[in-house]
Amino acid sequence: MIPKYMEVYSSIKDKIVDQEYAINTMLPTGEELASVYNCSVLTVKKALDKLVSEGFIVRKRGLGTFVKRSEGNKADISSLKNIHTAKREIVRDMKSIVLKFEIEKCSEELAEQLNIEPGDFIYNIERVRLIEDEPRILEYTWMPINVIKGLQAKHVQESIYYYITKELHLTIQSAHVAVHAVRPNEIEKQYFHMDDNDFVAEVIQTAYLDSSEIFEYSIARSIPKYFEFETTIIQELY
């Protein structure tokens, strides 16, 4: 069942993308759109709010609703799972070397990060991520086995993300990320051919399922030259 406001949203978005509503022109008023779509003004507002949050339109009290841009979004969550740590164009060719894939008892510190009990079993995974056959990312991943059941070596070798979404049919809800710059550790020095004068970009990620369980805590260290983290921040309305 698709909500009515989503239908209104999609219809108006299509018209903006097709430039039927041109940039800098004013959209019909809320009441007019409500009449066209046979719904209440509040339902129209909900649809337009979504377009505002995506940066397509601007609403001004006393003036009207105006088209701001007509191009699709490029910052969506489909680029999750540390893929945002690599430049986008070359992600297709990513391969992995699995350095570690073990089940361990969870330490106290990690239990706090994963929101589980100390001693609960977890996967401990270390992978080198290769892009164009060159080591570019070192990834340390911890996941509770009670949340991600039945993970096997082949999934770790290929794509854990694919296993979670397509085979376990779990839904990723959100991710909290923190970005830093730090010195490489011994493993990174080896794979990245670095020494103590070099540095790496670090992304620490906590990822949630829609059940609000944390399914992953990970640290990804990248070669700075290839590292880029991009995001768009939209001003809260009110």
Place this chain on the structure above:
Amino acid sequence: MIPKYMEVYSSIKDKIVDQEYAINTMLPTGEELASVYNCSVLTVKKALDKLVSEGFIVRKRGLGTFVKRSEGNKADISSLKNIHTAKREIVRDMKSIVLKFEIEKCSEELAEQLNIEPGDFIYNIERVRLIEDEPRILEYTWMPINVIKGLQAKHVQESIYYYITKELHLTIQSAHVAVHAVRPNEIEKQYFHMDDNDFVAEVIQTAYLDSSEIFEYSIARSIPKYFEFETTIIQELY
């Protein structure tokens, strides 16, 4: 005039941050909260939607509303103007040294970034940002003078952000940021007491007004030890 849903939002957020509503516990139902705050359930929903979008809570139909995390983000737009490059607690004491404040003709590359014509006049600003009287951020800012009119030395010394929002009464709508790690340049080496073996964190920001004009392109270089960039990515429902 502050909307009621913002008051409800702030009140509930405070209780989450203060852990009065603890992580993993269920919040009162929408009706209960509506009763407490003497408002309608829809107003409560609006407040809770905002908390969902910030990753504090998760709402599950048929189950209830649950606290997911209790720490604030450092990348919300209220802390815009590169302040997110510094840890939040110490931002209050920020001072500036203005190294450069000039009006120039815009180069071709910069014209592309600012979406203006080459040769248009721009402000070219360089500032050292001090926190606890220590140089921690070097900030290079370019702004079109046709967008930000009448900028004076005192504004650059104090807060450009304040001048734009409070004196010009312009509204910042969004910002696109990219984070990197790079080697310091000569100025940064000098102010940060660094050499060629050190590195800095870099935030490149393009900021938009609600008129959809770009008012700023800036590069901020920070000492890694104090640098942290945090954000939460939320999966869209539809």
Place this chain on the structure above:
DNA sequence: GAGTGGTCTAGACCACATC
């Protein structure tokens, strides 16, 4: 069946911008 959140309505009133 009972309890929860999600959607939707019609109408009222307020805040803001323009004429």
Place this chain on the structure above:
DNA sequence: ATGTGGTCTAGACCACTCT
């Protein structure tokens, strides 16, 4: 004065989860 969007209400109905 008029027209615009923003907020808020009370109530209805639907979808989902658990017992």
